[in-house]
Amino acid sequence: MQGNIKKIRRHTSHYKNTLFTSMLVLVPVLIVSVVNFFILYTINMKNIQNDLRMESERALEVLNTQLNSMSKIVSMKRMDRTFSTEAQTKLGTVYYPIVQQLRKDAMWTPFFSDIGYYNVQSERVYRMNSASSSEEYFGTKKNKTVYYENNKLEMQPWDEQSLREEGNHTRAIRIRNAEQNSDGILFAVPLELRKDAPPLSYMLFTISDDMLFNIINADESTICVLQYLGIPVYSSDPEICKLFYFGEGMPDIFFSSDTLTFSKYGLQVSWKISREFQMQKLIPTIILEAAVTFLVMVIGLLLLLYISRKNYEPVQNLLRKLPPYSDSEPLTDEFKYINFVLDDLTYSKRFYEESIQELRREKFLFYILDNQVEPGKMLYRQCLHEGIRVDRKYFACILMEDSEKNYNLFEWLMSEEKNNEKKADMYSLYIMENKYLFLLASDMPMSEFELYLSSLAGDNPELVKVSNVIEGIRYVRKAYTSVCxxxxxxxxxxxxxxxxxxxxxxxxxxxxxxxxxxxxxxxxxxxxxxxxxxxxxxxxxxxxxxxxxxxxxxxxxxxxxxxxxxxxxxxxxxxxxxxxxxxxxxxxxxxxPVKKTLPRNLHTIMHYIEENYTNPEFSIKYMAAVFGTSPSNLSHQFKKLTGETLSRFIDELRISKAEELLNAGEKIHVIAQELGYSTTPVFTETYKRIRGITPSMYRNSYQRKMNEEE
Incomplete structure (x- = not known):
């Protein structure tokens, strides 16, 4: 009847673990590369931001200095009557004084590409070497009334119109042809101020984009925009300058959170850093560092594999010495397998030691029941050494014909046997099937001991037989024969x-x-x-x-x-x-003949039960013989490991399988036969004892439930 347990081949996971380790080494490389990228990106961004901050502060200081010089020139010209509307009536006498003054001013203000004087009323514009009408100066040449030819400036009509509007503030106007082929900015500073009326004249200061580019150093990785009093007037990107010329505002890209802005003296510089340029600049460095890191990792991996192979050799030698183990699913991790086998060996050793102890105690119980134990003799002392209290005053025997039918009492007696605070010492002796004999010893008064025994007798004296109380260990056989x-x-x-x-x-x-x-x-x-x-x-x-x-x-x-x-x-x-x-x-x-026993471990026991529980000859007694121990010891060890009695586990396994077959519509007598029950009434009685209802009642309940769900 012993089930054939298939032996499986052990699989090593060393190759799998090595491959996993090799794959795992790529993870640090990626992590290091990503971390390096963000570190380098952050460092470079901070460096660029610091550079831009310093550059912006320097550029704003230079611009402010030049604009201050512009204000000084305007202040001086306000005290010079030559630069007045009244003097424009004498065109021939004011031209040379104005031009000379402008040339002198230009000598100590090289920042400006051109300095001029514009009188709104006379519509004359004087420059360092010429004079022209405002129409000609601002790009519209109708009549040549000047002594020298000049380059034409281009300005949008609405910007020119702003010079004829009220306001004594400086006008910053985007212009073309500020200097040769370079565009620029025209600062029109009111000279002759009037309240609630447009200024009569302006001092004109022209700054070319080339000059601004030299002052505000924007390389290819950045784009900058210069604003004067909130008006965008210059950008390092020519396309954006064109937008400013045509009256467009700040581009949307300068309204993002990564835009850097620095303001001072009414001037504001905004910077936009090009991510594409940064990536192109950082990727070579990142790839180089990742390659170096990968090389270091590969060298470390090779060393790790070498050490792992050397350290694994004892494991391989150990695996060769270990027997193959039984399971429906092979163990693919040799380290788990070794731990499993070691745990199994530890449990088997403990199981064996407890079995030997139980068999030794059982042997002394035989001596006691055979009246071979006498006070003061060697067997008497050996019994005490084994924990059997033969020195007690009173003894009695209990014969339990069927432990399954007296399950609660049986469980209580078995638990009391291990209890240190029990009223009486109890020692169990397995007879066969579900039959057990218990020897009780106590020092309590006889009447109290008899009352205690009567409480254990139960309602059915045929199933639980209790002997009379016997005084002295030498007369235990009387108690034994009275129940047996x-x-x-x-x-x-x-x-x-x-x-x-x-x-x-x-x-x-x-x-x-x-x-x-x-x-x-x-x-x-x-x-x-x-x-x-x-x-x-x-x-x-x-x-x-x-x-x-x-x-x-x-x-x-x-x-x-x-x-x-x-x-x-x-x-x-x-x-x-x-x-x-x-x-x-x-x-x-x-x-x-001596039988070959199976290893006593929970794994093998569970496998054996699953393979054989439907066999009609299957029983705990035969199972204990297969595992080389007694049924009581096997049941005790099973409960100690699982918390459930072996008989209840087997019954529950059979009943669960029976319910699956009942749900599938199988006949009850067929189910009883398939699950190894001797007769159908035995199956029905067992099912009712476990579930509280008969199999037919369960089937009817299941069918009603299925009909309700439909």
């Missing part, structure tokens, strides 16, 4: 009160689980009780014993030379039992 020897009918229909049913069940379970100590105990108990049997019962018991310990399950012992059918003497039977006992306990004897 029910009346039994023989072949002659005579009532026999001492049929060794429990001992035979113990022997059967011990043979199946290869428990030598339990076999020896059962045989000794039967041997000790043979004197109380009649000849028919002796023969029946002996045949039953032989059938259990031999391969002949029918009890046919006629071929055994150690057993004489014609001899019915009591001594003959005892001699036969002694020989069987000697042969069974002999380590070289092959009376019972």
């Amino acid at each position: 020897w029910p009346e039994q009918k023989t072949e002659t229909e005579e009532i026999v009160s001492q049929y060794p049913l429990i001992e035979l069940q113990l022997l059967e379970e011990a043979v199946e689980t290869n428990n030598i100590d339990k076999v020896e105990f059962a045989l000794r108990m039967i041997k000790n009780d043979m004197s109380g049997f009649n000849e028919a019962l002796r023969k029946k018991v002996l045949e039953k014993v032989y059938g259990l310990i031999s391969s002949d399950k029918d009890g046919n012992i006629s071929g055994d030379t150690d057993y004489k059918l014609f001899s019915y003497e009591e001594g003959e039977y005892i001699q036969i039992l002694d020989k069987w006992l000697e042969r069974f306990t002999n380590v070289n004897s092959k009376i019972i």
Whole structure:
């Protein structure tokens, strides 16, 4: 019945981890490259901003200085009557004085490409070497009334009209042909001021774009705009200058958050940094640094791979020594596999130690029940050393025929066995199937102990049998026999009160689980009780014993030379039992073949249950034999690991599968057969005990629910 557990091949993840590490090295390179980019970009932006701030402050200082000189010239000309409207009536006498004065002014103001005087009333414009009408000077030449030819200035009509409007403020006008082929700015500063009327005359100062370009150093990475009293008059971009000439305002790009603006003395310089230029300038540096970083990472990776390969060699050697493990899904990470195996080995060791301790304690329980333990003797001291309180005053036995039908009491008794603050010491002994024997020891008064035992008896004395209270460890056998020897009918229909049913069940379970100590105990108990049997019962018991310990399950012992059918003497039977006992306990004897057990770990146990729980022969007893332990120890370890009893887990697994089949419309008797139940009523009773309703009631409830959802 043992399920075939497939052995899987271990897969190494070293190659996968190495590849993952190699891929992972690209991440730092990208991170470093991105970080370097932002660092370089930020540093360059700050440097550019600082440079622009310093450049703007310098340029604004220069412009302010020149504009101050412009104001000084205007102040001096206001005190010179030559530059007055009244003097314009004498054109021949004022020309030379005005021109000479303008030439002198131009000598110490090289910043301006031209200085002129414009009289609105006479419509004359005087320059350093010529005089012309305002129409000719401002680009419209009708009549030549000047002594020398001059370059024509171009100005928009609305700008020229602004000179004839009220206001004593300086006009900054965008013009063409300020100097040869260079455009520029014309500053018209009112000279003869009038209240609530346009000025009578202006001093004209022309600045070329070439001069402004030299003052405001804007390279190809930046674009600047100069404003005077809020009016844009110049830009390092010629296309933007054209927009200003045609009366357009500031471009939209200068209204973004990354525009740098510096203001002083009524002047304002705005800068726009070209991102494309910055990227072109930064990318080569970033690529170079990323390449260097990548090279360093590659060298580090090679060293890491070399060290990893060297460090992995012990792991490979360890993996070669570890056995392949069982699972439906292979373990692909060898380190997880090693941890899994180590945990499994640790658990198996603990499981083994606890199993040995339980078997050793069970062995001493056999001695106690066989009345071999006496105060002061070696066995007495060994029992105390194993934690069995044989020094208690009172003892009693409880026989539980079916732990499943008394599930709550059984769970409580098993938990009390591990409880340090219990009223009485409890020791469990597994007999077979769901049958358990409990030995209780206590120092409480007899009446109180009897009352305590009566509370454990329950409502059904056939399922839970409680012995009388026995005083002293030497008389425990009386308590044992009172619950373990029910009346039994023989072949002659005579009532026999001492049929060794429990001992035979113990022997059967011990043979199946290869428990030598339990076999020896059962045989000794039967041997000790043979004197109380009649000849028919002796023969029946002996045949039953032989059938259990031999391969002949029918009890046919006629071929055994150690057993004489014609001899019915009591001594003959005892001699036969002694020989069987000697042969069974002999380590070289092959009376019972030794079974190969599976590793005792939760992983293998769960896999074994899933593979075999639908088998009709599946049981906790057989499962414990497969794993080389007792059913009680296996159940105890399973609950310790999962918090759930093994029997309840198996029942729940079967019931869950049954509900899937019920939902699919399978018949109840077919489900019972598929899930390994012996009969349909057994399945129905188990289902009702777990779920509280019958399988048919569950199916009807499920169908009603599905109909309501539809």
